[in-house]
Amino acid sequence: MPGSTPDQWQGAAGNQSQLPSFYSPRANAPRPTDSDADIDNDGLSLSIPPASSTAINDDDNNPSPSSSIPSRPPSTPLVQPPPPPSLLSPAFTPPSTPGTATPSNPLLSEPRSIPVDSTLATGGGCGSKHPQLLETLPEVQCVVRARIPTTTGAEMFLHLYTNNMDKKDHLAIVFGDNIRSKSLDAVQEGETEMDRLVRGAYTGRLYPGRTSSDIRVGHGGEGEKERKVVPPLVRIHSECYTGETVWSARCDCGEQLDEAARLMSLASNQGAGGIIIYLRQEGRGIGLGEKLKAYNLQDLGNDTVEANLLLRHPADARSYGLATAMLMDLGQKDIRLLTNNPDKIRAVEGPNREIVVKERVAMVPLSWKGKGGFRAPEVEGYLKTKIEKMGHMLDVEALPR
Numbered sequence: 001m002p003g004s005t006p007d008q009w010q011g012a013a014g015n016q017s018q019l020p021s022f023y024s025p026r027a028n029a030p031r032p033t034d035s036d037a038d039i040d041n042d043g044l045s046l047s048i049p050p051a052s053s054t055a056i057n058d059d060d061n062n063p064s065p066s067s068s069i070p071s072r073p074p075s076t077p078l079v080q081p082p083p084p085p086s087l088l089s090p091a092f093t094p095p096s097t098p099g100t101a102t103p104s105n106p107l108l109s110e111p112r113s114i115p116v117d118s119t120l121a122t123g124g125g126c127g128s129k130h131p132q133l134l135e136t137l138p139e140v141q142c143v144v145r146a147r148i149p150t151t152t153g154a155e156m157f158l159h160l161y162t163n164n165m166d167k168k169d170h171l172a173i174v175f176g177d178n179i180r181s182k183s184l185d186a187v188q189e190g191e192t193e194m195d196r197l198v199r200g201a202y203t204g205r206l207y208p209g210r211t212s213s214d215i216r217v218g219h220g221g222e223g224e225k226e227r228k229v230v231p232p233l234v235r236i237h238s239e240c241y242t243g244e245t246v247w248s249a250r251c252d253c254g255e256q257l258d259e260a261a262r263l264m265s266l267a268s269n270q271g272a273g274g275i276i277i278y279l280r281q282e283g284r285g286i287g288l289g290e291k292l293k294a295y296n297l298q299d300l301g302n303d304t305v306e307a308n309l310l311l312r313h314p315a316d317a318r319s320y321g322l323a324t325a326m327l328m329d330l331g332q333k334d335i336r337l338l339t340n341n342p343d344k345i346r347a348v349e350g351p352n353r354e355i356v357v358k359e360r361v362a363m364v365p366l367s368w369k370g371k372g373g374f375r376a377p378e379v380e381g382y383l384k385t386k387i388e389k390m391g392h393m394l395d396v397e398a399l400p401r
Helices: 006-013 053-061 193-198 222-227 253-265 288-299 304-310 321-329 342-348 377-390
Strands: 038-041 044-047 140-149 155-163 170-175 233-238 274-279 334-338 356-361
Touching (some): 140 321, 155 321, 170 253, 170 321, 233 253, 233 342, 253 274, 274 321, 288 304, 304 377, 334 342
Parallel strands (some): 233 274, 233 334
Antiparallel strands (some): 038 044, 140 155, 155 170
16 A cells, blocks of 8 residues: 555554455454453563552452452443554555564564575585576676665665666665765765765765765774674565565565565664665566566466476576675675575675675565464465475475465
8 A cells, every 4th residue: 555654554454344455364363351461462462451550559458359350330331442453464565664663572573593604515504506606796886875764763775776787776775874885985086075965975964054975985994894793684685566566465575575674673683784685687587577477377377487487588587696796885795694595695695705694594474473474375386386496495384284
């Protein structure tokens, strides 16, 4: 429901009859009763205060057989506060970019990382396949950066990149103020301080009347290195118009993008920061038009891999050399990668391990964890194909039956 405010979305979530078809079914949680003092909804505990704290104190001091039930006039109906709005997410929620307002529930906090080492002959947690890598990394240039306040209060910086490989604008979504672009900060010939402010080459925050970028050429010395102890969370995300914009239930791309942003916005991750490299390679590299044809082939009985092959495309035509070059421009060496794809681990490291993936963080569908998300026959078949034919590191036994 693009353009709606968060309050409008919550209002829609509270009324099942108003929900569009792409919303997940609302949880049928029982309404609270007198004997049910705590509500546990998705791990959040909300205590319902008694009708009168004074009455409880009097009962404690003067116990009686009826002391546990506050007296009410017979004509006064029992009024309970409404249950909290459903915490189940819609299929995908473009206006609800997660941020610091996300409840700090331990079950929703940063997931456990799995150490990986792509140099080991046994696979090192990166699978057994060795994807073909680019011999030379692309040349990238960050041409503009802007602060983006999100609907929940979190902030990030959106970096727009050009390159010498294609005509597309690729993006880096950066959480945290300790991650900077070398190419953006470099001084350009003939530019003024206002030019630098306008293209985002400044430190701190912009404010009315500011005239200096305060950028010192050659930043990122020893002090910067000492501060970066924990590698940042990184998500290499390929564009998916259908999953991110029109709420398609054929894939979990939109959910993964939202979840990556939420994890990077957690207070526990603020020191490390986070980067979402958003690559414009729709449909695993075949483009939106061909992807829609593949959807029709899927409705005719083919899975996502078979559909691509029938259209004379590779099962996966994506490349991650641009991601490697962009991470290098952002001053990164060691990262924690949010992925289930072993090919992506090896590919993003580059031909000479310019980037080193130290840990992998699994992107488990929210519905599998009982934390909202959505379920649909199409997405379950999609995930099954990714596991069985593309080697994604998720437990096929965890698929809903």
